[in-house]
Amino acid sequence: MKYHLGTEGVFTSDNGNETQVYLAANPSHLEAADPVIEGIARAKTDVLGAGPEGDGTFPVLPIQVHGDAAMAGQGIVYEVMQMSGLEGYNVGGTIHVVVNNQIGFTTSPSGARTSTYSTDVARTVQAPIFHVNADDPEAVTRVGQLAFEYRQRFHKDVVIDLVCYRRRGHNEGDDPSMTQPLMYSLIDGKRSTRKIYTENLVGRGDITQDEADRALKDYQERLERVFAESHEAQTSTVPLVTGDAAAIANIERPSAQQADTGVSIPKSTAITEEVARRIGEAHVEAPEGFTTHRKLQKLLDRRNEMTEKGGVDWGMGELMAFGSLLMEGVPIRFSGQDVRRGTFTQRHAVFFDARTAPSGHR
Numbered sequence: 001m002k003y004h005l006g007t008e009g010v011f012t013s014d015n016g017n018e019t020q021v022y023l024a025a026n027p028s029h030l031e032a033a034d035p036v037i038e039g040i041a042r043a044k045t046d047v048l049g050a051g052p053e054g055d056g057t058f059p060v061l062p063i064q065v066h067g068d069a070a071m072a073g074q075g076i077v078y079e080v081m082q083m084s085g086l087e088g089y090n091v092g093g094t095i096h097v098v099v100n101n102q103i104g105f106t107t108s109p110s111g112a113r114t115s116t117y118s119t120d121v122a123r124t125v126q127a128p129i130f131h132v133n134a135d136d137p138e139a140v141t142r143v144g145q146l147a148f149e150y151r152q153r154f155h156k157d158v159v160i161d162l163v164c165y166r167r168r169g170h171n172e173g174d175d176p177s178m179t180q181p182l183m184y185s186l187i188d189g190k191r192s193t194r195k196i197y198t199e200n201l202v203g204r205g206d207i208t209q210d211e212a213d214r215a216l217k218d219y220q221e222r223l224e225r226v227f228a229e230s231h232e233a234q235t236s237t238v239p240l241v242t243g244d245a246a247a248i249a250n251i252e253r254p255s256a257q258q259a260d261t262g263v264s265i266p267k268s269t270a271i272t273e274e275v276a277r278r279i280g281e282a283h284v285e286a287p288e289g290f291t292t293h294r295k296l297q298k299l300l301d302r303r304n305e306m307t308e309k310g311g312v313d314w315g316m317g318e319l320m321a322f323g324s325l326l327m328e329g330v331p332i333r334f335s336g337q338d339v340r341r342g343t344f345t346q347r348h349a350v351f352f353d354a355r356t357a358p359s360g361h362r
């Protein structure tokens with residue numbers, strides 16, 4: 001199962017390198033988090049002064065983890081991939097990992113998709129797709145490295161199709177032998193990935209059985225320790241609640257997530273007359289040598305007038321909000337049809353030189 005609650009922290013590798021990691025909250029609605037993750041990545045990139053509007057580098061790497069059924073079945077996967085190369089949404093490539101356990105809850109691939117591969121949707125943007133046997137950890141590592149290098153070099157999306165299986169049911173109530181009896185009798189007879197790999201390592205003489213046993217024991221102890229620590233931290237900070245509703249409320253709204261969203265209600269959003277006038281004036285201060293379109297110049301003059309004489313319309317009200325925020329040093333990212341493409345003229349906020357602007361605006 002993909003994880004639901006978000007978190008963040010620092011990952012320290014075996015050789016001591018540190019990477020900041022941000023795990024986005026992921027609601028039950030499959031794939032709904034995909035565009036949110038891209039937006040978070042783009043915002044972080046912009047704030048670092050990187051990306052298409054900065055120094056052109058892409059230091060933030062988005063990784064999306066998909067289920068095989070959701071990857072093929074949810075249209076939003078296609079939509080987000082299609083946006084991956086657009087300047088306004090470019091994050092320098094996303095690594096998509098499909099945990100392809102060949103089942104969607106209780107649905108077999110043949111009941112969930114027409115394409116053979118759940119990853120075929122990625123072909124629409126010519127993303128490379130690596131199909132890899134997840135029972136072979138070294139092959140998975142190699143493919144992970146390849147995907148990373150591809151993303152770093154070409155700054156485009158890349159997909160890893162982790163072909164695997166799910167040993168147990170989708171949840172506590174699901175016994176998969178009821179719906180997929182043949183597949184699950186095969187799975188029941190299979191040794192785990194860890195056992196197969198340990199046997200390979202010992203058989204190759206890379207490690208001894210004794211070392212393998214010790215590594216397993218050490219790992220289990222670490223899990224136990226972390227479990228005990230997190231249990232301790234949770235029981236000491238979360239107030240004791242009684243009754244199901246209270247327990248659910250607590251589970252669904254953890255304090256970490258509340259802090260995460262950081263929503264606060266400002267006391268006053270009013271601006272002074274001086275600020276309003278300054279925003280109006282900015283509309284008639286075209287940069288040197290810039291040719292404003294004749295009709296748009298009238299719009300700009302009208303806007304300036306609104307801040308002088310009153311009668312501010314809705315579009316200008318929005319622009320005053322953005323302008324005043326910018327004057328306070330708050331960066332604004334505003335995208336979509338309304339702003340740059342002039343779909344609604346009253347809201348038009350980006351202007352193209354009437355003599356020199358190329359066609360095909362973003």
Ligand SMILES: Cc1ncc(C[n+]2csc(CCOP(=O)(O)OP(=O)(O)O)c2C)c(N)n1
Nearest residue numbers: 028029030067068069070071101103104105
């Ligand atoms: C948009 C949406 N539709 C349906 C569901 C119900 N649902 C929950 S899990 C699941 C199957 C997911 O299968 P897959 O994507 O292969 O992920 P897996 O659980 O196998 O890792 C479905 C259909 C949902 N959570 N969200």
Ligand SMILES: [Mg+2]
Nearest residue numbers: 067068103104
């Ligand atoms: Mg699945």
